[in-house]
Amino acid sequence: MLNYTLLLFALVILLFLGLIVLLEVGRRVGLRRVHRDPEGAHSGVGAVESAVFGLMGLMIGFSFFGAYQRFDARRDLVVEETNRIRAAYFRLDFLPTEKQPEMRQAFREYLGARIEYYKSLTNEAEAYEAMEAKELQGRIWKNAVAAAASPGAHPNVGLLFTSLNDMNAITTTRRMAMQKHPPHVIFVMLIGLSLAGALMAGYQMSKSAERNWLHIAGFAAVTAFVIYVILDMEYPRMGLIRMTSFDEAMIELRNTMQ
Secondary structure, three states: OOOHHHHHHHHHHHHHHHHHHHHHHHHHHHHHHHHHHOOOOOOOOOHHHHHHHHHHHHHHHHHHHHHHHHHHHHHHHHHHHHHHHHHHHHHHHHHHHHHHHHHHHHHHHHHHHHHHHHOOOOOHHHHHHHHHHHHHHHHHHHHHHHOOOOOOOOOHHHHHHHHHHHHHHHHHHHHHHHHHOOOHHHHHHHHHHHHHHHHHHHHHHOOOOOOOOHHHHHHHHHHHHHHHHHHHHHHOOOOOOOOOHHHHHHHHHHHOOO
């Protein structure tokens, strides 16, 4: 799999350069228009510019807010899965004493597979880790059913199966949450509006004969950086933005499993 971070960096650099180019193109077009029609060169441009920048700001605002909401929801799911695994692990006490060591070992292996799965989403180990966790789910369930039917099981052993069902279901929820993104056309529109905004801003800069490199570089850098953050936050397991601090909850739980 192509490294997402490098791909995103390349996209942002190209966007930055594209914004610089269109700012300059817009400025040169404006200068030619001013040369031909000094009084009417900027007539009516303000309304169009306001519409473009207004739509651009709206798109950036909604995209950033949506990306952050999805990022926050994925972090909450890490905590939820950790709590569900912990609840199921504690309820292993409902099983006969002699059946518990094997089940506890299977839980440690399962939790380890889940942790490694999310660490390896950007490499070829992903499919193997996902398959291993799924096989462990089936093994834990079958062993729990057999152990619950053995003499010495607690009368409330049914609560264990409720927890196991919740523990298995959250994996599907997390997988679907990882695939929840806005349509790609939204990102295309966001980049397109940014480039259109650069063209309009460059046209307005034609009012001055001298280039203001601070404004040019600042506009391009800020716009490119905001789009970078939005795209990186949409895929928190693949770029620089990570959920490592929340993953520690699962690692700490595994360390407490004895």
